[in-house]
Amino acid sequence: MHKIDLELVEMTLDVMKYTIGRISSTNHKIGKPKKAEELKALVGETITNEGIGGEVAFNLWKKHLMKANVPVDHPRNLAFVPAAPTRAAIMFDLVTSASSIHGAYWMEGAGGIFCEIEAMRWMVSLTGLPEGAFGVFTSGGTAANLSAIVAARENWRSLDDQNKVEKGLIITSIGAHSSIKAMAKVADIDVVLVDTEDRLEGEALQNSIKNLTAHERKRLFAVVGTGGTTNAGIIDDLFAIGTICENENLWFHVDAAYGGGALVADSVRHLFNGIEMADSITIDPHKWMFSPYDCGAVIYKKPELAKKAHSQEGSYLDIFKDEGAHGFNPTDYQIQLTRRVRGLPLWFSLAMHGTDRYKQAVERGLELAQIAGALIEKMPHVELVRDPSLSCVLYRRIGWKPEDYTHWTYENHKKGFALVAPTKWKTGDSFETVSRFCFINPDTTEKDIQLILESMV
Numbered sequence: 114m115h116k117i118d119l120e121l122v123e124m125t126l127d128v129m130k131y132t133i134g135r136i137s138s139t140n141h142k143i144g145k146p147k148k149a150e151e152l153k154a155l156v157g158e159t160i161t162n163e164g165i166g167g168e169v170a171f172n173l174w175k176k177h178l179m180k181a182n183v184p185v186d187h188p189r190n191l192a193f194v195p196a197a198p199t200r201a202a203i204m205f206d207l208v209t210s211a212s213s214i215h216g217a218y219w220m221e222g223a224g225g226i227f228c229e230i231e232a233m234r235w236m237v238s239l240t241g242l243p244e245g246a247f248g249v250f251t252s253g254g255t256a257a258n259l260s261a262i263v264a265a266r267e268n269w270r271s272l273d274d275q276n277k278v279e280k281g282l283i284i285t286s287i288g289a290h291s292s293i294k295a296m297a298k299v300a301d302i303d304v305v306l307v308d309t310e311d312r313l314e315g316e317a318l319q320n321s322i323k324n325l326t327a328h329e330r331k332r333l334f335a336v337v338g339t340g341g342t343t344n345a346g347i348i349d350d351l352f353a354i355g356t357i358c359e360n361e362n363l364w365f366h367v368d369a370a371y372g373g374g375a376l377v378a379d380s381v382r383h384l385f386n387g388i389e390m391a392d393s394i395t396i397d398p399h400k401w402m403f404s405p406y407d408c409g410a411v412i413y414k415k416p417e418l419a420k421k422a423h424s425q426e427g428s429y430l431d432i433f434k435d436e437g438a439h440g441f442n443p444t445d446y447q448i449q450l451t452r453r454v455r456g457l458p459l460w461f462s463l464a465m466h467g468t469d470r471y472k473q474a475v476e477r478g479l480e481l482a483q484i485a486g487a488l489i490e491k492m493p494h495v496e497l498v499r500d501p502s503l504s505c506v507l508y509r510r511i512g513w514k515p516e517d518y519t520h521w522t523y524e525n526h527k528k529g530f531a532l533v534a535p536t537k538w539k540t541g542d543s544f545e546t547v548s549r550f551c552f553i554n555p556d557t558t559e560k561d562i563q564l565i566l567e568s569m570v
């Protein structure tokens with residue numbers, strides 16, 4: 114395996130050349146998926162007894178397979194939550210792979226974990242959480258939300274023997290991300306949804322608690338507020354929710370997987386007031402902190418509570434806990450044991466560029482949303498559904514039916530021009546299909562936005 118032969122050297126050079134080409138290209142194509150049978154017909158058998166050779170396999174990747182992906186960092190990819198990892202972070206992702214670091218325990222991964230801690234300290238400082246708060250990097254927001262919910266539930270169970278035999282219950286709003294419901298299912302927890310896609314306010318939450326039966330109230334242990342809904346960028350009234358949680362003795366989780374990056378932006382930081390009251394917070398560096406996939410994070414006000422829930426026991430693990438006790442063991446604070454040091458690319462990029470550059474890049478995303486809003490107001494064929502919130506813009510093409518939006522999305526995608534996907538917005542009892550922009554990439558231009566809007570005429 115470790116014999117350095119000529120083929121391997123050439124392979125390494127090819128890979129580096131490809132990588133450098135890809136990250137320095139300013140006009141890479143928006144690829145599109147093909148059916149699995151079509152891809153199979155193009156590439157043939159790739160896994161054989163003898164191997165097809167690196168050059169052949171790599172050429173298949175470049176010629177066919179790579180093109181069947183939609184790059185999330187394309188400046189006209191404004192669908193879902195796109196991404197824009199820095200070149201520094203991407204290059205250091207390669208270093209992370211090459212270094213073969215086991216990121217579970219300090220004993221094995223001290224150097225890498227040290228860097229993660231440096232980056233995490235900055236993230237924690239953005240939240241305003243009190244001294245002692247800390248977090249770990251996860252595979253994404255879903256894993257972070259699950260880790261936080263399980264920590265909350267285990268804490269609740271430890272408070273009262275009766276809770277150990279009860280099924281837990283949490284409250285959130287319908288604006289919350291789908292992963293909250295999905296992870297509640299994994300943890301076997303019931304979810305009560307406050308019926309608003311708009312900002313979750315204290316009054317609605319208080320009413321929702323009041324409407325629970327006595328038994329449900331006993332089972333209620335946490336409230337999840339959203340720090341930037343994925344659909345519309347709406348930040349719940351975190352201060353009011355935090356205050357209610359404090360009074361009602363409930364765990365307060367803030368899901369800021371998408372919006373958390375905006376904590377660095379002075380222009381919108383006040384919208385997150387109250388986040389410092391949270392017991393746990395999810396932030397995805399792979400969304401708005403310019404990290405490559407995958408990198409999420411969960412931060413706890415009291416990390417020791419997470420440790421009680423997540424620390425794994427096993428005789429073969431004792432050695433790590435003895436020697437490793439001299440340092441921080443990320444495995445103890447989330448659901449994964451073996452883990453990549455996912456925070457390492459973020460650390461390098463932060464160290465290289467400085468945090469001011471992150472501030473500027475996030476502010477640019479916010480500004481692009483305002484620019485889009487102004488363009489939409491000027492153009493007669495489109496109108497805003499609501500004012501831009503964080504970097505999300507919901508707007509309608511006047512006169513269009515749902516199928517018109519779908520058709521337009523596919524046409525633009527087919528041409529390799531842009532990827533902008535429709536979504537639904539709920540008002541009262543009705544759902545309206547609308548168009549949506551989400552800006553992350555600071556390289557998106559006003560011209561890009563204008564061209565996209567003009568393609569709807």
Ligand SMILES: *Cc1c(COP(=O)(O)O)cnc(C)c1O
Pocket residue numbers: 194252253254255256258290292339341342343368369370371372397409
């Ligand atoms: C994207 C998102 C998630 C899920 O995060 P993944 O990294 O995709 O697992 C959770 N919550 C919110 C608010 C999100 O925007």
